[in-house]
Amino acid sequence: MKYLWTILACCPVLALAQSKPFTIEGKAQSYDAPAKAYLMYGEAGKNVDSVQIHKGSFSFKGTLENSEPLNAMLMIDKKGLSLRQAQRAGIQQFYVEPGKIKIESPDSLEHIKVTGTKTNLENQALQHLLESTNKEIAIVLQEYQEGTPEQQKDSVYSKPFIKRYNTLAEKQKKISLAFARQHPNSFVSLNAIIRSSGAFPDYASNYELMQGLSPEIRNSALGKTFSNQLEAIKATAIGAMAPELPNRM
Template sequence: MRTIALTAACLLPVLAFAQEGPYTISGSIGKDNKFEKAYLYSSNSKGRVIDSVAINDGRFTFTGKTDIAARAFLFTGNTLSSSFTANHLVFYLEQGNIKVESADSIANATVKGGAANTVHQQYKTASSDVTKRSDALSKKYYGTPPAERQQEAFKQQYQADNKAIAAAQQKVLTAFIKAHPNTTVSLDALTEWAGYDPDPAVAEPVFKLLSPTVRKSKSGQQFANLLESQRRTAIGVVAPEFTQNDTLGNPVSLKDFRGKYVLVDFWASWCGPCRQENPNVVAAFNKFKDKNFTILGVSLDNENGKSFWMQAIHDDQLQWTQVSDLKGWKNEAAKMYGVQGIPANFLIGPDGKIVAKNLRAEALEKKLASLLQ
């Protein structure tokens, strides 16, 4: 489970207002603020809300209309690309007047106005001690020399500390949802905590604390579907079968690989982290391809990106079978496996059962070595 996550899933609305109404966001982030623009990302029942305004003398104002209370993100920067930094604020875009105030940075701003923002602030307050512990652990980890991180004693202590923080966060979240079962804020907090690959045995009891109205909402059903996909792809279960066309248009089925260890690797040509991970996957393939192991790549490129997909296969020297239905994020296999982010992979044994999930870099080689050497 994750304590902090910034994902597209967080932008989906949960409960609708009776009708559309206006909002005004008044921001003040200090006269010494060095950024020129503020960027707003959120959603309403019609789709995403993306807006930007100039920052003048440390002040900015957004106006618009919405029919829902939806999670939103405020970024500041001089250009759109430069705004995607740690300098951001999470709040709720809802009807009425919302004040965002800070003496120095948008990341340190307080938010006032609206029922959802009031409840969200209560959750932030309840989680503050756990958040500080998580931030301190992260700072300690990245402040430790890489060689020391590989030492077994460091790994064990880090895992123990991480486990303790996760347990504390779950306790805070459970208490909060019990007290606030009818709000979108609780579902968003659960989604954020659960991450891309939640353990249904842990997350489902917390999910059931939400009111039926929230659980049956669009975002509630999306989370329920994610839990179901996690059950379908749990370690030890038979991997869901699928068939998609390869780069030449020939159908390829997962069952064609029965009898071998096969890594089902979800990626895309446009995915930077995927392309960065590809050299590790290539190294594992070259090391174990003659030991009853292969890879089945599944691309989340779309029809317009087919040429980029083909070029990426060539550039990254991916010598294994590649398939796609060219539907992007609507890829049927990706939906079947509950893929919420890429890269993602599933190691499947000769008997068709899932052996491991989301193996990266040395973890992939280590797992394959334990099975094949």
């Protein structure tokens, strides 16, 4: 019993030792108090934090349960009123992971660069490849918005914009998947595959892409979740194709 109590007493210390700290140091020159920066990360953005920006500087600190990168979002509200206001102003996606993450912008949230850790550097590399098509998509959306509400409801008006958008989206998909094939040991590649798979992933093509990733990435929590989803799709497809056997007495 004495040894059991000793072990239990040590558990909080062990948990603390296993946690992985991270820091985020931000510089966004055009912001100052009362502006606030908001951070959301983890599954469904369950972790939320906020800090006031002082003369363009802000920082976040926290701990993670393990070394696996987590999807994160940074938002800034110039008036420092609320998270909802910050979300309306725009969202910058990046990754929270153990280590020191650097966020810098010469002006606005739109031009922020996130570096300092492996996954964020890899993500910046992918975003650089997507930069041209992102600009083209922004132009398409802006031109569409210039139409009147009545025009936007008209399929004749909308059709060419939808076609241009879909062409660019397909181009982005090819760029993202090429990146995934070239970077098998990157968590960014896993996210690229998942995002490119769409609402109804095709089992065969996505299974092949997943097999091209390193075991470490495939066996991450997110990798296992997506692999399980693919197996469920495969099982459903097999069940749908199975012929119905006649009843024999």
